[in-house]
Amino acid sequence: MTDRLAAQFAFLEEADRLKSVLRANVLLDGSRPENVGEHSWHLALWALVMAGSQPGVDLARVVAMLVLHDLPEIDTGDQPIHLDHDAPALARAEAQAARRIFGLLPPDIGAPLLALWQEFEAADTAEARLAKQLDHAQPIFQVLMSPTPLADHLAVVRDNLASGRAARFRDEWPEAYALAQDLLAGRPGTAPGELRARLSFLAEADRLKSVLRATTLCDGSRRENSGEHSWHLALYAMILADQAPGTVRIDRVIRMLVLHDLVEIDTGDVPIHSAGGTAHASAETLAAEARAADRIFGLLPAAQTREFRALWDEFEAAESPDAVFAKSLDRVQPVMQNLACGGGTWTSYGVSFDQLESRVGVKIARGAPGIWQWVRAxxxxxxENRGLGPAPSLPPAPGPG
Incomplete structure (x- = not known):
């Protein structure tokens, strides 16, 4: 089990590099380029919002594909659709990267995930076709719903809708195609209200990519944001599913983790070690997060408002097996980030081992005792090396004689 968890966490640390791969897209506010980790999170959210009621489609598999689909870009980088490239050569490079990256995992985990990635690439199943559709739609509305879209990005969208890969939306997703054309032309259009509400929610969710956490990336290069953190946690759930009790439904855990930090759009991140560990779960913080949940999930159509809010409430209460395991992963990921970068928030907040164990370890152990045992060691x-934890006890010296 030790070697197995070592391989699983090595993969998750390697996956952290996806947060440093930049795309041609920018955030809706135009402040910076989007990275591939937060893009993958946004697509998982798109799936929950847009694909949840699709008959005959396994939503859990669609979400899983979108969480995984761009991992090969750790090696290959992102290839913008409007730039010329050698498509067969790129496909070969991405396949080689996928074999390397998923090959870091134990075979019983890595092989099925590689197969899922290959299914997405082939787009031969209903789930893969839907995942591809969402992957192609998100960048279009990322541009069209921006308050200040860039002129060259509008030109790319116009060409994409006219003769590129999004032209097929005219038949496959006519409501979205018509709305995109209306937005491009500056017309209000006649798109259904539910589609507009879902897109408004997804546009608001883009702001989570600008909420900074105290934790840094594994390489220590910058602070992590809550969007890419949520993606990384969804991946944690997929990779560490074998550590969950048998009653846990990993698909529900992933949904919780995709949604769980959206309230931080309004409240910001409250680090668990800040204010002596008291601010994170204070009555003031909890009340502010509840108000944020009311506002943000309230942007959705009524049925989805109830569904998403109930899932968020379940996560916060941490009473169901799914929520307990999700909370364990939410606590363990920053620990691994800190270990990778040489201490991170433990140094900046002066954390002792006893504090780590009481604030973090107890919650990890509650849902995933095997993980905490491994991480604790x-x-x-x-x-101990910094005098902040118990040194191993030594047997008493023998007495005279």
């Missing part, structure tokens, strides 16, 4: 030396 790796975190403890960091604290």
């Amino acid at each position: 790796r975190a403890l030396p960091w604290f």
Whole structure:
């Protein structure tokens, strides 16, 4: 089990690099380029919002594909659709990257995930075709719903809708195609109200990519944002599913983790070690998050408002097996980020090992005791080496005679 968890966490650390791969798209506010990790999170959210009621489609598999689909770009980088490239050569490079990256995992985990990635690429199943559709739609509305879209990005969207891969939306998704054309032309259009509400929610969700956390990326290069953190947690759930109790439904855990931090659009991130560990779960913080949940999930059509809010409430209450396991993953990911970058928030907040165990370890152990046992053994030396944790006890010296 030790070697198995080592491989699983090595994969998850390697996946962290996707947060540093930049796309041609920019955030809706135009402040910076979007990275591929937060793009993958946004697409998983798109699937929950747009594909949840599709008959005959396994939503869990669609979400899983979108969480995984761009991992090969760790090696190949992002290839913007409007630039010329050698498509067969790129496909070969991405396939090689997928074999390397998924090959980091134990075979019983890596092989099915590689097959899922290959299914997405082939687009031969209903789930893969829907995942591709969402992957192609998100960048279009990322441009069209921006308050200040860039002129060259509008030109790319116009060409894409006219003769590119999005031209097929005219038949496959006519409501979205018509709305895109209306937005491009500056017309109000006649798109259904539910489609507009869903797109408004997804546009608002883009703001989560600008909420900074205290935790840094594994390489320590910058602070992580809550959008890419949510993507990484969804991946954690997929990779560490074997550590969940048998009653846990991983598909529901992933949905919780995709949604769980959306309230931070209004409240910001409250680090678990800030204010002596008291601010994170204070009555003031919890009330602010509840108000944010009311506003943000309230942007959706009524049925989805109820569905998403209930899932968020379940996560917050941490009473169901799914929520307990989701909370464990939410606590363990920052620990692994800190270990990777040499201490991170433990240094900046002056955290002791006892504080780590009481604030974090207890919650990890509640849902995933095997994970905490493994992680604890790796975190403890960091604290001991700095005089912030218990040193191993030594047997008493023998008495005279």
